[in-house]
Amino acid sequence: MKIDVLVAEIGSTTTVINAFKGIGTPCPQFIGQGQAPTSVLVGDVTIGLKGAIDDLQNSLDVDEICYGEMLATSSAAGGLRMTVHGLVYDMTVRAAKEAALGAGGIIKMVTAGKLRKTDLKKIKDINPNIILIAGGVDYGERGTALHNMEQVVSLGLDVPIIYAGNIENQEEVEDICKDAGVKLYLVDNVYPKVDILNIEPTRKVIQEVFEEHIIHAPGMSTVREMVTGPIIPTPGAVMEAAKLLKDDLGDLVIFDVGGATTDVHSVSEGSEEVNKILISPEPYAKRTVEGDLGVFVNIKHIAERIGLEELKKEFPNAEEMIEKAKPIPETQEEKRLIEMLTKEAVLTSLERHAGTLRHIYGPTGKKTIAEGKDLTNIKYIIGTGGALTRLPDRLNILKSASCHGKGLELFPGNDAQVLIDNHYIFASLGVLAKKYPEDALALMKNSINLE
Numbered sequence: 001m002k003i004d005v006l007v008a009e010i011g012s013t014t015t016v017i018n019a020f021k022g023i024g025t026p027c028p029q030f031i032g033q034g035q036a037p038t039s040v041l042v043g044d045v046t047i048g049l050k051g052a053i054d055d056l057q058n059s060l061d062v063d064e065i066c067y068g069e070m071l072a073t074s075s076a077a078g079g080l081r082m083t084v085h086g087l088v089y090d091m092t093v094r095a096a097k098e099a100a101l102g103a104g105g106i107i108k109m110v111t112a113g114k115l116r117k118t119d120l121k122k123i124k125d126i127n128p129n130i131i132l133i134a135g136g137v138d139y140g141e142r143g144t145a146l147h148n149m150e151q152v153v154s155l156g157l158d159v160p161i162i163y164a165g166n167i168e169n170q171e172e173v174e175d176i177c178k179d180a181g182v183k184l185y186l187v188d189n190v191y192p193k194v195d196i197l198n199i200e201p202t203r204k205v206i207q208e209v210f211e212e213h214i215i216h217a218p219g220m221s222t223v224r225e226m227v228t229g230p231i232i233p234t235p236g237a238v239m240e241a242a243k244l245l246k247d248d249l250g251d252l253v254i255f256d257v258g259g260a261t262t263d264v265h266s267v268s269e270g271s272e273e274v275n276k277i278l279i280s281p282e283p284y285a286k287r288t289v290e291g292d293l294g295v296f297v298n299i300k301h302i303a304e305r306i307g308l309e310e311l312k313k314e315f316p317n318a319e320e321m322i323e324k325a326k327p328i329p330e331t332q333e334e335k336r337l338i339e340m341l342t343k344e345a346v347l348t349s350l351e352r353h354a355g356t357l358r359h360i361y362g363p364t365g366k367k368t369i370a371e372g373k374d375l376t377n378i379k380y381i382i383g384t385g386g387a388l389t390r391l392p393d394r395l396n397i398l399k400s401a402s403c404h405g406k407g408l409e410l411f412p413g414n415d416a417q418v419l420i421d422n423h424y425i426f427a428s429l430g431v432l433a434k435k436y437p438e439d440a441l442a443l444m445k446n447s448i449n450l451e
Helices: 045-060 089-102 117-126 143-154 167-180 200-216 234-249 299-306 308-314 318-323 332-353 385-390 394-403 426-432 437-447
Strands: 002-010 014-021 029-037 066-074 080-086 105-112 130-133 161-163 184-186 231-233 252-257 262-267 285-290 356-362 365-371 380-384 417-420
Touching (some): 014 045, 014 426, 066 234, 080 200, 089 130, 130 143, 130 200, 161 200, 231 234, 234 252, 234 262, 234 380, 234 426, 285 332, 299 318, 299 332, 308 332, 332 385, 380 385, 394 417, 426 437
Parallel strands (some): 080 130, 130 161, 161 184
Antiparallel strands (some): 252 262
16 A cells, blocks of 8 residues: 555554555545554664554555655653753743753753852753853853853753754853863854844754754664654644644634653744733743643643542542553543543643743732743634543543633633644654644644544
8 A cells, every 4th residue: 555654653562554645635534553562672663663663554455665754753762851041030040941941842940140069960860962162142141052052061961952042152152162062052042132032043953953862862873764754742743733724714712631751832923912011021822831731641740730539439449540550541441530630730730831920019000911831812722642532521521621720820712712633643744744834734734623
């Protein structure tokens, strides 16, 4: 059977293959999915890839599959460990952090101001895959970023550095890295002016570094034998899909509840009313990762948030069920428990992702300000990932996000429409969009039943 494009999602435990036909035509089609255990520990990820293709062949009931192209997303190497260092936490550090999270980086350390000896020891212990240094608006403060660059270079780590700070420092930064033989990526300032964020150039470079790094990671060395196109981090791929869909449909937020984490991606300019009182800028495309909100690996964390006594009201044997939880719930009772935990993950991640209104009082009386991401203009709430595409009560779980809160939170309103990535292919379509954006958009709209 001839397939135009296969997209592999190489996860830490499972490799999924999605097959597409009609790419480049007016009618692209998603035709099937296969999966197999990821073979990182074996030392050759292509074993898992081939296993997923075999599973796809079985599901399609064909003897052989031929494909024109294979693209891939991956989190199999544990993601891209990053440390981020800036001048003021609420400005350049936060902007740099947003860029890293949006690209799929895993933030292991964040510092503001000049690095100290204890900071340098932590960086060395973390042994990051990439270091991001920012600091100072353009033509503003220069000393902190240069100090931090010199200190990081002095560690002698074989780690590439992205510099995304005051552009006046670029020449000195180049000299520092050149003398030390350190790989440097110069990008535009993530915070060029007060109240302006510019994180997309940094995001793009982080994804490029990810692709270079992933090929050399354990178990990934042979992946290029099969993959013909780009390999981008899976969370970064979901963000690419979100931005593409937003341009067509309007402001949206995507929830991805997984076994280990819950990711939230929102793409919105926010409302004009809230923007007028926002105390610091927020990224147009924002991603947050909640490492304690997972419905398998971190199931105990979510259960603790709800409370065991509360869970026992509906599930008398809740302790035993949590202890023996499976990656994929099987019985109706197991599914109902995971639905309850998934709802808690969605609402908690929403609270952490979205901003709030705050009243402050001064000599002239009460004044209202806004801080954080404004989701009040969101038109679509979308679910992807295993839990929110497969659980029976997935629609109601997502609807709870539009009627949550006490009034001051910048949450989506009741008029937001709930949609599901029914084919569970948003991450694959994010990487497909790099080369075939029109096809990716059509396939996304088909998956959420908005053709």
